[in-house]
Amino acid sequence: MDEASAAGSKQRRRRVGIIGFGQLGQYLYEEVCKQPGYEVVFIWNRSIEKMKDLVSEHLILRDLNDCSSRHPDLIVEVAHPSISAEYGMEFLKFADFMIGSPTALADATVYKSLLGAAQSEHGLYVPAGAFWGGQDIQKMANQGTLKGLTVTMKKHPSAFKLVGPLEEKLKTVLDKPLTLFKGPVRELCPLAPNNVNTMACAAIAAHNLGFDGVIGCLIADPNLESHVVEIEVVGPGQKGNNFSVKTVRNNPASAGAVTGKQTYGSFSSSLFGAVGKGKGVHLC
Ligand SMILES: NC(=O)c1ccc[n+]([C@@H]2O[C@H](COP(=O)([O-])OP(=O)(O)OC[C@H]3O[C@@H](n4cnc5c(N)ncnc54)[C@H](O)[C@@H]3O)[C@@H](O)[C@H]2O)c1
Known part of the structure; x- marks a missing residue:
């Protein structure tokens, strides 16, 4: 050697x-x-x-x-x-x-x-x-150009582990998608601590908006066989023609799985x- x-x-x-x-x-x-x-x-x-x-x-x-x-x-x-x-x-x-x-x-x-x-x-x-494009969003936050961030997560009802009012709302899902929550990520995290780590990561990357400014939307969809994460970024510009990016991540997941395979x-x-x-x- x-x-x-x-x-x-x-x-x-x-x-x-x-x-x-x-x-x-x-x-x-x-x-x-x-x-x-x-x-x-x-x-x-x-x-x-x-x-x-x-x-x-x-x-x-x-x-x-x-x-x-x-x-x-x-x-x-x-x-x-x-x-x-x-x-x-x-x-x-x-x-x-x-x-x-x-x-x-x-x-x-x-x-x-x-x-x-x-x-x-x-x-x-x-x-x-499951947070896609985090580095780009963080760069915008560093420069103060990030104006809005919404993260929507859609899963099969069996993939959720929810607490309190959201647990009750989940029981009302029948055969159509149901929005369980839409609002600041800070409020959502304690109600869905195992399901919205992606949103928490978004709130950390988008530090100029933070947990109060980043919006989380949680949807239970009984027809899904995947975990879907949609990320909508809004940047500077005129109303109607501002900088924007939307990504959709579709991750196959078996029924009841909290974490999709690619994650x-x-x-x-x-x-x-x-x-x-x-x-x-x-x-x-
Ligand atoms: N950041 C992400 O994108 C992401 C993705 C998937 C899971 N997670 C998180 O990672 C963690 C583990 O996920 P998993 O899929 O392996 O879950 P899991 O349920 O398979 O395993 C969790 C383990 O932690 C233990 N545990 C549960 N509650 C505990 C508590 N209060 N104190 C100490 N130990 C406890 C359990 O005994 C179990 O062994 C969860 O908190 C989950 O939300 C994060």
């Missing part, structure tokens, strides 16, 4: 901790294990039974408060928004943090505290998920792209 390859083989691998071992966590675990230059250093799940026989015993973390002892470079949350509220600030003291459930950031106190914690050394990474691939790309940007908040 020559000197250069000897040095390469000794290069430290990026150490990843995964929080949540559901659909997405199990997928990411396999993807990280396959990726040269990366290693999983812990997996935490609320119930340990779910990891038994699927994960080496030495990777199972029993207490999330102990995760710094595994010296992760990147912690990835794919469990529940409550994890970021409770532990996110702590994680950012010693690792980069990729927030898989960014609906947590609709809570202004949580967002502010994570923003603050991401100002010292480590970065807060927000995966694009898994987007998620692992985000994980491998969540590196080297330093402090601050980064779309990835």
Whole structure:
């Protein structure tokens, strides 16, 4: 072995901790294990039974408060928004943090505290998920030219996990599409915490509008066999002839699936792209 390859083989691998071992966590675990230059250093799940026989015993973390002892470079949350509220600030003291459930950031106190914690050394990474064109929208927000952003998500009723009034409204869906909600993303996130991560990502990219200015529209459509995300951007110009972009993302999804198939691939790309940007908040 020559000197250069000897040095390469000794290069430290990026150490990843995964929080949540559901659909997405199990997928990411396999993807990280396959990726040269990366290693999983812990997996935490609320119930340990779910990891038994699927994960080496030495990777199972029993207490999330102990995760710094595994010296992760990147912690990835794919469990529940409550994890970021409770532990996110702590994680950012010693690792980069990729927030898989960014609906947590609709809570202004949580967002502010994570923003603050991401100002010292480590970065807060927000995966694009099903959000298409995020970099372009962020550029417009940086320049102050973004005037309006509406994100419409349409899914089969069985794909929704809703809370409170929206859960009740969902029960009234018959054979036609029904608009469950249209309004600020800030109001929608706590009512559909598992379904509107894409909208939360949009509100972060469109930071000049934020969670109060970005409009979310949620539609239950019993005829759909896919998850549809429509993004409508409005920029400068005369009324009737202003800058505008509309994208429609159609992602096949089996009945009852919260996450469409192509979003898994987007998620692992985000994980491998969540590196080297330093402090601050980064779309990835
Ligand atoms: N950003 C995106 O585009 C995007 C896409 C898909 C899923 N997600 C989010 O990622 C997370 C995981 O998604 P999934 O499809 O793997 O879900 P899943 O239901 O398959 O798995 C969730 C896992 O987290 C655990 N969990 C659930 N509630 C918890 C809580 N309150 N505290 C701790 N652990 C809890 C469960 O035990 C389960 O193992 C969800 O929050 C989901 O909203 C985000």
